[in-house]
Amino acid sequence: MKKISIKDVAREAQVATGTVSRVINDHPSVTEEIRVRVRRVIERLGYEPDPLARSMRSKISRLIGIVIPDLLNPFFAELVQHAEQAATSRGHNVIFMTSFDDVGKEADRLAQLASRKVDGIILVPSNGFHALKAPKGVPMVVVDRLLPGYPGISADHRGGAKLAVDYLLKLGHRRIGCIAGPSNSVPAKDRLEGFRDALSACPEAAKASTPLIVEAAFDYHSARLASTYLLAMARDERPTAIFTSSDQQAIGCIRAANDLGIPVPAALSIVSFDRVQLADIVTPRLTAVRQPIGDIASAAVATLLDGLKPHAFEAPMHFQCELVEGESTAPPQVPPPLTARKDPG
Amino acid sequence: MKKISIKDVAREAQVATGTVSRVINDHPSVTEEIRVRVRRVIERLGYEPDPLARSMRSKISRLIGIVIPDLLNPFFAELVQHAEQAATSRGHNVIFMTSFDDVGKEADRLAQLASRKVDGIILVPSNGFHALKAPKGVPMVVVDRLLPGYPGISADHRGGAKLAVDYLLKLGHRRIGCIAGPSNSVPAKDRLEGFRDALSACPEAAKASTPLIVEAAFDYHSARLASTYLLAMARDERPTAIFTSSDQQAIGCIRAANDLGIPVPAALSIVSFDRVQLADIVTPRLTAVRQPIGDIASAAVATLLDGLKPHAFEAPMHFQCELVEGESTAPPQVPPPLTARKDPG
DNA sequence: TTGAAAGCGCTAACAT
DNA sequence: ATGTTAGCGCTTTCAA
Numbered sequence: 157m158k159k160i161s162i163k164d165v166a167r168e169a170q171v172a173t174g175t176v177s178r179v180i181n182d183h184p185s186v187t188e189e190i191r192v193r194v195r196r197v198i199e200r201l202g203y204e205p206d207p208l209a210r211s212m213r214s215k216i217s218r219l220i221g222i223v224i225p226d227l228l229n230p231f232f233a234e235l236v237q238h239a240e241q242a243a244t245s246r247g248h249n250v251i252f253m254t255s256f257d258d259v260g261k262e263a264d265r266l267a268q269l270a271s272r273k274v275d276g277i278i279l280v281p282s283n284g285f286h287a288l289k290a291p292k293g294v295p296m297v298v299v300d301r302l303l304p305g306y307p308g309i310s311a312d313h314r315g316g317a318k319l320a321v322d323y324l325l326k327l328g329h330r331r332i333g334c335i336a337g338p339s340n341s342v343p344a345k346d347r348l349e350g351f352r353d354a355l356s357a358c359p360e361a362a363k364a365s366t367p368l369i370v371e372a373a374f375d376y377h378s379a380r381l382a383s384t385y386l387l388a389m390a391r392d393e394r395p396t397a398i399f400t401s402s403d404q405q406a407i408g409c410i411r412a413a414n415d416l417g418i419p420v421p422a423a424l425s426i427v428s429f430d431r432v433q434l435a436d437i438v439t440p441r442l443t444a445v446r447q448p449i450g451d452i453a454s455a456a457v458a459t460l461l462d463g464l465k466p467h468a469f470e471a472p473m474h475f476q477c478e479l480v481e482g483e484s485t486a487p488p489q490v491p492p493p494l495t496a497r498k499d500p501g
Numbered sequence: 502m503k504k505i506s507i508k509d510v511a512r513e514a515q516v517a518t519g520t521v522s523r524v525i526n527d528h529p530s531v532t533e534e535i536r537v538r539v540r541r542v543i544e545r546l547g548y549e550p551d552p553l554a555r556s557m558r559s560k561i562s563r564l565i566g567i568v569i570p571d572l573l574n575p576f577f578a579e580l581v582q583h584a585e586q587a588a589t590s591r592g593h594n595v596i597f598m599t600s601f602d603d604v605g606k607e608a609d610r611l612a613q614l615a616s617r618k619v620d621g622i623i624l625v626p627s628n629g630f631h632a633l634k635a636p637k638g639v640p641m642v643v644v645d646r647l648l649p650g651y652p653g654i655s656a657d658h659r660g661g662a663k664l665a666v667d668y669l670l671k672l673g674h675r676r677i678g679c680i681a682g683p684s685n686s687v688p689a690k691d692r693l694e695g696f697r698d699a700l701s702a703c704p705e706a707a708k709a710s711t712p713l714i715v716e717a718a719f720d721y722h723s724a725r726l727a728s729t730y731l732l733a734m735a736r737d738e739r740p741t742a743i744f745t746s747s748d749q750q751a752i753g754c755i756r757a758a759n760d761l762g763i764p765v766p767a768a769l770s771i772v773s774f775d776r777v778q779l780a781d782i783v784t785p786r787l788t789a790v791r792q793p794i795g796d797i798a799s800a801a802v803a804t805l806l807d808g809l810k811p812h813a814f815e816a817p818m819h820f821q822c823e824l825v826e827g828e829s830t831a832p833p834q835v836p837p838p839l840t841a842r843k844d845p846g
Numbered sequence: 847t848t849g850a851a852a853g854c855g856c857t858a859a860c861a862t
Numbered sequence: 863a864t865g866t867t868a869g870c871g872c873t874t875t876c877a878a
Contacts (some may be wrong), residue, residue, distance in 0.1 A: 554855035
């Protein structure tokens with residue numbers, strides 16, 4: 157049994173192939189009568205248009221590409237999942253690619269997508285400041301790690317971080333540490349800005365906290381190390397709370413505290429950024445700032461498929477974050493008496 | 502500037518388009534001289550063959566599809582990542598789709614992939630026993646949750662589970678609980694078999710442990726509930742160790758133990774299945790049986806692209822698992838004196 | 847409104 | 863070994 161084509165339909169329905177094509181594409185200029193007749197034949201024959209042939213002619217592939225650094229990062233996994241949903245609901249499929257945070261691989265992937273004539277590309281760029289050469293002729297939207305010169309969509313990292321630190325201040329914390337993300341990462345820098353924004357409203361906290369900022373990669377191990385450094389300080393110097401730039405960092409931070417015998421949240425509060433699923437299953441559950449990943453993904457897909465013009469992107473699109481309370485935060489402990497007391501480490 | 506096509510190359514190189522095509526496809530019957538000349542022109546013009554036109558003629562799309570139930574499950578995320586790597590290294594791209602464990606969506610996705618003429622499909626089927634209607638004409642390999650009648654690739658769930666329980670037995674545990682996966686899941690059933698296999702070598706343990714098998718979904722919350730049930734038993738009845746069917750379950754189990762004041766691993770050892778990245782960042786780090794996800798993904802891609810014939814699959818392909826020691830296991834506590842002792846709960 | 851026909855860019859069969 | 867040419871299945875002018 158051979159694959160049935162538009163010709164078979166045309167023959168059976170006694171019309172020209174062009175007419176069948178018009179019916180398929182809901183072209184307005186087709187009589188109701190003919191439309192029905194053709195539809196019936198399509199139904200009867202079980203005809204399905206060939207996407208390949210279609211896009212070859214029409215230059216529309218109903219395919220979008222998504223390139224991320226690493227799917228093992230749960231934040232990106234959620235992003236991809238949501239993007240796929242959004243694309244599917246609009247009749248598109250998703251080509252998924254990983255750049256492993258490598259500029260060369262990234263460029264290669266983008267070129268591949270361009271040659272496949274995808275209708276749009278969602279890119280989470282690899283870290284570092286590189287001259288991104290976007291394939292021309294394909295709409296592209298940059299997500300999360302914004303890049304100057306390209307339409308960008310991300311959470312309001314700065315505002316979100318401020319939210320987190322405001323919360324700690326409200327609880328009464330004044331010595332607040334910060335595990336900042338890598339300095340070559342745009343979101344990391346934005347979150348650090350937010351951290352500073354919050355402190356600027358409280359000179360006392362600002363003074364005490366500014367020396368407590370350390371840089372680490374976004375992962376568990378770097379953060380664990382960095383936290384150990386912060387927490388090894390004398391009790392009256394070390395932070396009573398820490399803001400981390402990712403959930404995974406927070407988990408590393410908790411581990412460091414555990415290992416030093418510092419109870420969380422009793423003696424150390426932690427607020428993190430992202431609030432992926434992970435945050436809800438660790439002990440203690442993380443108090444964290446949630447990025448609206450679903451909204452970001454939908455907006456990215458919509459931008460691509462609705463063909464918004466670049467001029468609409470003089471400023472990147474930012475989505476607000478939201479603080480989700482978990483079990484990793486509490487008011488600061490009252491200072492212990494200076495007499496004997498179990499001292500960790 | 503117009504897109505350059507094979508014709509432009511042919512003209513510039515003073516050859517026929519057919520010859521250019523042969524050069525592109527490394528067809529043997531081309532003189533070295535002409536090959537070089539054509540290559541040079543291709544280089545100079547920056548010509549790139551159009552994948553669409555190519556696959557339209559050749560019926561080869563250099564695209565493979567992967568359909569999984571849920572990307573938020575880190576096991577599937579790792580699988581997708583590895584599959585993408587394997588496919589890319591062989592010159593293919595990956596269309597990614599989610600079925601959300603819904604049979605209808607799954608069928609729909611498979612049909613879409615078929616109509617896109619992908620060169621192969623990797624499917625992790627949704628749970629439950631449904632008559633899977635695979636699109637014909639497209640090679641498909643079923644991964645992880647094997648399905649009768651289709652070429653299948655998975656870890657040796659049964660052997661892996663046995664590994665886990667053998668380890669617990671060797672540590673001296675005799676009352677070993679089991680958080681089994683959902684009974685409509687093939688891997689869950691296999692792992693439960695492996696659990697029983699291990700016990701069958703030790704009648705004492707078998708007798709004590711058989712009543713300690715409970716069923717739960719693969720996720721954190723279900724397992725937390727199920728574990729609470731197991732751990733609420735009297736101290737001399739409750740398990741001294743638990744085997745869980747996933748890492749997420751293990752984390753739920755640890756949480757349940759924590760909440761009941763049962764220290765892990767001092768009073769309760771836990772071994773889990775999967776050993777995704779997650780297992781290494783929770784406290785305590787999980788002792789777990791690692792599935793060789795990379796091998797599974799590579800094998801799946803290879804099977805598809807090397808066009809192995811179905812008869813090679815009378816039996817599914819199984820990969821062995823490996824036990825990775827973490828911090829969640831220890832020998833059983835010596836039984837406490839029957840006199841007063843802090844009793845949790 | 848509909849039909850006829852020219853391609854989209856490439857590969858493969860056939861011819862030389 | 864290379865050239866020629868007929869499509870792949872569809873969309874889209876251009877006519878009617």
